[in-house]
Amino acid sequence: MATTSETPVLDTLAAMTVDSVERCGLAPGMSMLTRIAALAASDAPPISCVAHIDPALQAGLTVGQVQDVLVAIAPIVGTARVMTAGGNIAKALGIAIAVADTETEAKGQGKGRVQRRRPRSGATSRARHR
Numbered sequence: 001m002a003t004t005s006e007t008p009v010l011d012t013l014a015a016m017t018v019d020s021v022e023r024c025g026l027a028p029g030m031s032m033l034t035r036i037a038a039l040a041a042s043d044a045p046p047i048s049c050v051a052h053i054d055p056a057l058q059a060g061l062t063v064g065q066v067q068d069v070l071v072a073i074a075p076i077v078g079t080a081r082v083m084t085a086g087g088n089i090a091k092a093l094g095i096a097i098a099v100a101d102t103e104t105e106a107k108g109q110g111k112g113r114v115q116r117r118r119p120r121s122g123a124t125s126r127a128r129h130r
Contacts, residue, residue: 017051028059033069040070040085041077049085049092 005011024031035052056066066089074082 013051028055029061029065032056032059032061033065036066036085036089037069037073039088040073040081043081043084044088046088046091046095049089050095053092053096 021031026034032052032055036049036056039048039052070082070086
């Protein structure tokens with residue numbers, strides 16, 4: 001392989017995503033909803049959804065909007081894929097929260113103090129209240 005990176009696959013995926021975002025004329029929220037619909041349609045695993053959690057929250061998407069997208073695509077992609085996508089998105093959200101908690105704990109240990117466990121970007125409170 002002609003690369004010196006230790007993560008050539010992730011680097012390639014990141015570059016493709018950046019290129020896609022730069023070339024896309026959609027607003028960030030609409031772009032994220034489109035990507036979520038594509039993830040559901042392609043029966044993507046939870047790890048594929050993880051990469052979209054933080055950008056979706058940053059774009060201001062709500063759980064209700066994601067649910068609306070899944071409802072809208074259900075007649076096209078089918079019940080099984082929509083149900084799988086819902087579960088995968090929920091798992092991805094759990095993974096994102098666990099990573100944020102780990103990062104928070106690591107920062108707290110590095111500074112010699114204990115910090116409370118809070119999800120990044122208010123993800124848990126949004127999920128509970130929608």
